[in-house]
Amino acid sequence: MLIRKSFQFRLYPTKKQKRLLQECLNECRWLYNELLSERIVAYDELEMHLSKYDQMMFLPLLKGEKPSLEGVHSQVLQNVVDRLDKAFKAFFRRCKKGEKPGFPRFRGMHRYSSFCYPQSGFSVVENELKLSKIGKIRIKLHRPIQGTIKTCTLRKNASGEWEVSFSCEVPAKPLPQKESKVGIDVGLEQFAVLSDGDTVANPRFFKKGEKQLAKAQKKLSKLEKGTKQRRKTGKAVAKIHDKIRNQRKNFCHKEAKKIVENYQYIYLEDLEVKKMMEGSYFAKNIADASWSQFCQILTYKAEEAGRQLKLVNPAYxxxxxxxxxxxxxxxxxxxxxxxxxxxxxxxxxxxxxxxxLALGLDGLGTIPRSPRL
Ligand SMILES: [Zn+2]
Known part of the structure; x- marks a missing residue:
């Protein structure tokens, strides 16, 4: 069985490459907004729903109108069409369910941070990532890429640095079967408590990071908009965010790995439901974001190892x-x-x-949504 796994690395573009990456991002953002307005106009004036294929067909015409699009690899542009289509599909799906989702939005300067080579146009040779229309960018591979690379996504993070993320197909590596079963409760006092009495303590960076952030954000809010000092402080805040994000990810990987190694049957609460039930008490803090990530990582690690993971309803x-x-x-x-x-x-x-644990064993669990990594 093959599963998807993603690998992220920092990029070290030269000044010129940075400019090219940024231009590519700008073109993609322009295209996204243009395609969105096409859909809106087609519906408002002709009551016509444009499909992904309709919009793909218009791409050559658009290139005629805006020659700078020629500077972007054609599959990267097609991926923008795909992205907008996914946004619309998600919107209609949620409407159907009776929810009130936001209509797909035009993306401002800072609301579009990545573009993707969905199939080809890229390759990794030693310490270089070769991108069609951009060039060979230095990359630091701190761990080997496994399996077959399927997609290559370039992302500009909050502190303005470029990263690449490869989505790869790797063979699942089932661990030897076990009989052990566990129920896991995530909470504020401890990060998690296991049904056999084991606990996972909250790491220290939760508190430390939150304090740092609060301090930096307070400072930021006092600075006047548009000043150099504010831009500098804004970057510092973004750096803290990035650091916390990395620490959080490492922590979740480490803890999920231990659980997958020790237990065959793993039961967790459905966090989405729990959040809805407990409302505002689940403030958007570091712990909160960590639980979601922990659940995602645990889900895919369990899948990779041939473990059974189920989500149970947290009521009662x-x-x-x-x-x-x-x-x-x-x-x-x-x-x-x-x-x-x-x-x-x-x-x-x-x-x-x-x-x-008891709910999971009763078969009252549900299959988790597939992880988004
Ligand atoms: Zn009792």
């Missing part, structure tokens, strides 16, 4: 007694589970993890 996992099924509401500040019916005592999160 906190309130219910894992030993007798008695349900009693708990305040958020109550950190202990103390059952009035059967006398079972445990930490709040351990009791929840045990409930998650």
């Amino acid at each position: 996992t906190t309130q219910m007694c894992s030993q007798c099924g008695h349900i009693e509401a708990k305040e958020l500040k109550e950190r202990k589970h103390n059952c009035r019916k059967c006398g079972y005592k445990a930490s709040r999160d351990l009791n929840a993890a045990q409930n998650i």
Whole structure:
């Protein structure tokens, strides 16, 4: 079985290459906005839905109108058509479900940060990434690329540096089968509590990073817009964000790896549902973003290793007694589970993890959405 895996690396473009990358990004953004307006006009004036194929056919015409598009690899342009089409498909899918999604939007200068070679036009030779129409850019391969490279995405990060991400097809590497089963509860006090009593502590960078960010952002907000000082501070904030993002990713990889090595059957709460239930208490903090990433990484690592991972509905996992099924509401500040019916005592999160395990074993779990990596 083949699975998708992504590999990211920092790029070291020369000044000229940086300019070419930026120009390519600008052309793609222009095209995206142009295609979006085509769709809007076609619908408003002719009540016509333009498809991806209609828009692909218009590409040569557009090149006639805007010759600078010729400077971009043709598949990169086709990928922009594809992206817009995906945005529309997601929009219509959510409308159908009765949700109220935002209509696909025009992208401003800082709202378009990547472009993709979906098939060809790129190659990696030793320490160079060769891109059609751009040139050979120095790349630092800090780990080997595995499998077959399928797509190559160039991204400008918040601090203005360029990165490349390869999506590769690699053969799954099943681990020897085991009998072990585990339920996992993620929380604020500990990063995660396992149903067998193991815990994963919150790493120190959670607190440290949040403090740094708060401080830098406060400083930023006091500076006048458009000044040099503000631009500088803005870059510093972006750097902190990037650093936290990397630390978070490494941490999630490490913890997910341990779990996949130790357990065959893995049950987790559906975090999307949990967030909706618990509302504002799940502030957008580092821990919150980490849980989602942890769940994604765990999902794909489990798939790669031939483990079974299921998401369970988080309703009542906190309130219910894992030993007798008695349900009693708990305040958020109550950190202990103390059952009035059967006398079972445990930490709040351990009791929840045990409930998650039981729900998973009852077959009440659902298959997780495929990970977006
Ligand atoms: Zn009980």
